[in-house]
Every structure is written in C-alpha cells, then in structure tokens.
Amino acid sequence: MDPYRNPFAPGAGSRPPELAGRSAILDMARISCGRALKGRNARSIMLLGLRGVGKTVLLNEIGRNAEQEGLLVSRVESPEGESLARLIFPEMRKVLRSLSSVAAAKHLATRGLNGLRNFASIFKIEMAGVEVGVEPEPGLAETGDLQYDLPDLFILIGKAAQAAGRGWLLLIDEVQYLSEADLSALIVSLHRISQDGLPVLMVGAGLPQIARLAGEAKSYSERLFQYPSVGPLDPVSAGQAIEKPVLEEEASITPEALQTIVERTKGYPFFIQEWASVVWDNSEGPEITYAEVDHSYAETLARLDEGFFKVRIDRLTKAEVQFVKAMAQLGDGPYAMADVAKSMGRTQSSLGPVRASVISKGMIYSSDHGYLDFTVPLFDEFMRRQS
Ligand SMILES: Nc1ncnc2c1ncn2[C@@H]1O[C@H](COP(=O)(O)OP(=O)(O)O)[C@@H](O)[C@H]1O
Ligand SMILES: [Mg+2]
Known part of the structure; x- marks a missing residue:
C-alpha cells in the first residue's frame, strides 16, 4: 500500500499511531499531577522496563497531559557519565524564569535564580547571558554537595510554583545512567518537597535495575515512588x-x-x-x-x-561480545553467572570486570537473586541468529 500513508513508518522517539494498553499508567500519572497541584501528598513515578517497550513515549505523553493540566514540564535524558547538576540546571533556570514573570511568584522565583547562580558557580556550569536582577545570596545552594544544594532549589521552585498556582513536573529518561550520588540527591530533594506539600513531581524511566538502585540510595524511596512496570x-x-x-x-x-x-x-x-x-x-x-x-x-x-x-x-568490546554470546547460547534468560562462566571455561571472579562493564553499558542487568538477563527483549534470539 501507499508508503506515504504508512501510519507505522518509524520516526525517532515519535508517538506511535495508537498508544495502546497504557491507560492505567497514564491515569496514575494524571492523579499524581492533580494531587500535586492541589497541594496534596503526591507520589512520584518511576517507570521500569526493558528497551523498546515504550517508556519514552509514555514519558512524553505524561508530559503532554501534565502541560494541559497547568504544570510546567521539564524533560531531561541522562546520557552515560553526565552529571545531574549539569543536566538539570538549564531546566531549573527555564522554570524559574517563567515563574518570575508571575507577580505572585516573582519574589520566590528571583531567590531561586539567585540560588541557581550560586549553584552554577560551585558546580562550574557556564551560564550564558546575564540574569536580570540577580544578586548573590550567601548560603543558598552553594555547598557543592548536590544532596544539600538540590533540595534548596527544589523547594524554592516548589514555593514559587505554588504561589503562581502552578506545579512542576520533572521528566527524566534513562535514569539508570545517573550515578548513585545523583540519584540519591534527587530522592532527598523529592522527599523534602513532599514533606512540605509542594507541587513538584518527578516521573522517571529506566531499566529494571533502578528499582534496586533507588532502594539502596535511600530507604524511603519506596514511599516516595510508585514503580509501575512497563512490559509487553x-x-x-x-x-x-x-x-x-x-x-x-x-x-x-x-x-x-x-x-x-x-x-x-x-x-x-x-x-x-x-x-x-x-x-x-x-x-x-x-x-x-x-x-x-x-x-x-x-x-x-x-x-x-x-x-x-x-x-x-556495536557498543560492546570483543570480550564483552563473547560474554553476551555465551549468555545467549544458554537459551532463554535469566542466566546464572555460574552457568555463563562454566560455558566459557572461566571462573566467575575472572569475569567480574566484563560483567560489570556490560551492565554499566545497559546491555544486561542483574535481576533478583543475582541472575543476569538482557535489557533488550528477544536479544538472545538475535545473538543466536548471528552465529
Ligand atoms: N503503547 C504502545 N503501543 C504501540 N506502540 C508503542 C507503544 N509504546 C511504544 N510503542 C512503540 O514502540 C517503540 C519503542 O518505544 P520507546 O518509547 O522508544 O521505548 P523505550 O523508551 O522503552 O525503549 C516505538 O516505535 C514506539 O512508537
Ligand atoms: Mg527510551
């Protein structure tokens, strides 16, 4: 049929022609946003799922819905090895600037922008352009430790948003690439926000391993977040x-x-x-x-x-490819490390570094009880087709 009319023609990150089967998650997000706007206790959301299941398109849809309901929406994607401070800085700045144009929120937003200037300087982030009316404000977001500085800013954004009758939704994709310290700072910030009943929420998305990461990062993350799994x-x-x-x-x-x-x-x-x-x-x-x-x-x-x-x-080294090949040859996952080592004729401890690097590249993850599995559905079949 006419390729010009093909509704499934791929486009990067584009919304599918029919976003099917996700109404429960979309409703969950809508309720959290609505509660946050009303100053009610609202839980943030962490979407967990393998690659290609639709986490990114869900984040985008949640963002669109939230905008319609009057929230300010920021979206960041965490690339490997980038610091949260750098990623989130321009977004906080945009939100504060936009809030500073609302009379009722101007004072708080301006304090936020002052804090942001301290933040930029201590984290060595270059700020293009001069902030109008920004004065140095000692003691605000200037310790250089994200655990203390990020909550300061989140609270000012939350208060300014509240004064303006708005809310702030922060969308973070590929959360598994955030360092543990950054994730932990984010969780501390959201915790402070929720204690004060401020209209700030986060919806994150990432590979299944982040549920555990967040648990380790802060034990109370389980109360802060809902963890819907995004599957087939x-x-x-x-x-x-x-x-x-x-x-x-x-x-x-x-x-x-x-x-x-x-x-x-x-x-x-x-x-x-x-x-x-x-x-x-x-x-x-x-x-x-x-x-x-x-x-x-x-x-x-x-x-x-x-x-x-x-x-x-293509992102793996030769040694890493051999490792994932050995996994795939064992059949369907999950895979016990002992079996992978045995089939490669190696000891488990000698494979520790390669296992860790394949995990850090987001190709495999360690599931419950220490089993390994692929983060890409059907990847084992693909690997077997290769040989
Ligand atoms: N609910 C859905 N119904 C139909 N197609 C979907 C759905 N969710 C995602 N897709 C399609 O699946 C592909 C992968 O989606 P994406 O959001 O990039 O996945 P992820 O971020 O989990 O890797 C895209 O082509 C997208 O349009
Ligand atoms: Mg994605």
Missing part, C-alpha cells in the same frame, strides 16, 4: 496498536494476519511497529492478509537485526 502489550492492546491505525487509513487486516503479529512479537511494541510498517509497504491492500504478514517476517527481522539490535552490540 497484552494481546488485546497489541491488536489495537496494529488494527486501529490500519482502519483509520481506510484499510483492514484479517484476524489471522493480526493474530500472527500479536503472537510472534510477544506484544513487544518495537517489534509490532516494525512489522506493521513492513507489511503495510508490502501489502497489495486494502486488506492485509496472512500471507503478506508471513512474507514480511524475514524482512522485519533483518531490519531489526540491522537497526534496533545491532546498535546495541
């Missing part, structure tokens, strides 16, 4: 994700064809979008048939192998 779509939602956009383009898909995609993708959104896109382009139309779906399978896998899967493995 259930069969009904997966079907909707495919069929609705097709119908909207005045095409259709046979039940058998639909079921085949739902079953073989196991409901994984990245796989669904890719397959639906390939079959759309390959289909005669206006009805997508089982034969066309089946025919498009090999091409879909080849595209995923060349794109989605390959970019992940």
